[in-house]
Amino acid sequence: MEIAETYERRDQELSAIGSDPTGGMTRLLYTDVWKAGQEYVKAEMEAFGMKAQYDAVGNLFGRIEGKELPEETIMSGSHIDTVVNGGHLDGQYGVLAALTAMEYLVSTYGQPKRSMEVISLAEEEGSRFPTVFWGSKNFVGEANNQEVAEITDANGLRFVDEMRRQGFDFKAAQAKREDIKAFVEIHIEQGSVLEKEQLQVAVVNNIVGQRRYTVVLKGQANHAGTTPMGYRHDAVYGFAKICSEAIDRAKEVGDPLVLTFGKVIPKPNTVNVVPGEVEFSIDCRHTDAAALKEFTEALEVRMKEIAAEHELGIEIELWMDELPIPMDQTIVDVIESQAEKGNYKYRMMHSGAGHDSQIIAPHYPTAMIFVPSIGGISHNPAENTNIEDLIEGIKILTDTLYELAY
Missing domain, CATH: 3.40.630.10 (Zn peptidases)
Known part of the structure; x- marks a missing residue:
């Protein structure tokens, strides 16, 4: 044949x-x-x-x-x-x-x-x-x-x-x-x-191995025109800080670590409202279980710190942990x-x-x-x-x- x-x-x-x-x-x-x-x-x-x-x-x-x-x-x-x-x-x-x-x-x-x-x-x-x-x-x-x-x-x-x-x-x-x-x-x-x-x-x-999270940042929804920048509890701003800093750190670590923020849902997701909440996903992968755990646990700590710095609430759910x-x-x-x-x-x-x-x-x-x-x-x-x-x-x-x- x-x-x-x-x-x-x-x-x-x-x-x-x-x-x-x-x-x-x-x-x-x-x-x-x-x-x-x-x-x-x-x-x-x-x-x-x-x-x-x-x-x-x-x-x-x-x-x-x-x-x-x-x-x-x-x-x-x-x-x-x-x-x-x-x-x-x-x-x-x-x-x-x-x-x-x-x-x-x-x-x-x-x-x-x-x-x-x-x-x-x-x-x-x-x-x-x-x-x-x-x-x-x-x-x-x-x-x-x-x-x-x-x-x-x-x-x-x-x-x-x-x-x-x-x-x-x-x-x-x-x-x-x-x-x-x-x-x-x-x-x-x-x-x-x-x-x-x-x-x-x-x-x-x-x-x-893979670790996947669902994270919710909670701030305060408010008027986009009447809320001064210094008075805002902007959940998207907190997310942006987390995302940017985490990806920069992942690039420093380099292969075989990969990190993805693939799903982002701001609420109320309206043009003239300061976002009061953001739900987002994290997908992190590595061939070494200890290195994967070390990176993601450090990321959890840093997310909590960023949330506190911006006066935001944070909920972190680790829903996949595959070796x-x-x-x-x-x-x-x-x-x-x-x-x-x-x-x-x-x-x-x-x-x-x-x-x-x-x-x-x-x-x-x-x-x-x-x-x-x-x-x-x-x-x-x-x-x-x-x-x-x-x-x-x-x-x-x-x-x-x-x-x-x-």
Whole structure:
């Protein structure tokens, strides 16, 4: 089989499921479009001899049994759900790349020594319901069913009802698997480092930790014309001080620390009223847990000081505190050795975005491969990667799976 031809066909066919007139794609968990996407992948698995089946919540597995060590499984894959009006590569590429790589290996070398399995996870993005990593959390036994028991989507449809409508039900008992010896996820970078450095692939050695906050500054709303500058308790002014000072400090610290104030809601948000309140978000990421904690705790102290200096009240809620996740060094070494042998233009790097691998890695040996993203664009209809880079990624994934499974 031809890797490029097979992958391109699958990408075109799967991308047609959930496509919209803007060129983007929407496949949300437990919708009919999502189920059609999973059914397409299942049919492609079965077409070349994989045993394909769903688990209780809709994760899809395609398996080739090993001839010598069938009790040891080498796994690769990702997710096919998308953000609303997203692109055709985030998640989907990892599923189709794994499927294409394994088909090539079987057609070229026959039955593997160890079992090989493609996984198409039910959900990663959290775009329909207020939950995230539902597929991978169920796969590793971390899911809390009570968290989704009463949640609904934007149209008021209940998570549990929609899950059951598609033929799934988390009440079915699932024992944690003990056969997984390696999980390798290939993904677009979703950043511009590889493109700027003109590299083909990256070997990912770490997924960043994240701390996210919601902060509310409370001052006093007042007339914009009759309130002298010295008498104001301007919440936007306090926010501006915090934002400016914090970003300057983050630039001083430098990579791999990143800091973002992504959501800002001033109130009353009117042209002729001094803002009496500002709610804003903070997203801070780092590959080192201690450095992340040190920076954000210092930021908490400084925000309180700035609020006091400007006679503002402040409420700080830390609602996400995720540790960095290192990749398995043995698998990282295997991928790097294949990159060296194949003369790929590559680098080592960390992932600044979250992935299913961060859920799987604490349970099974896990590593990731990145391919370039044009302009670093993702979660957007313009998301794209040169086909040559996509194919090179599948080739190094193929080489890695051969080393692990054969």
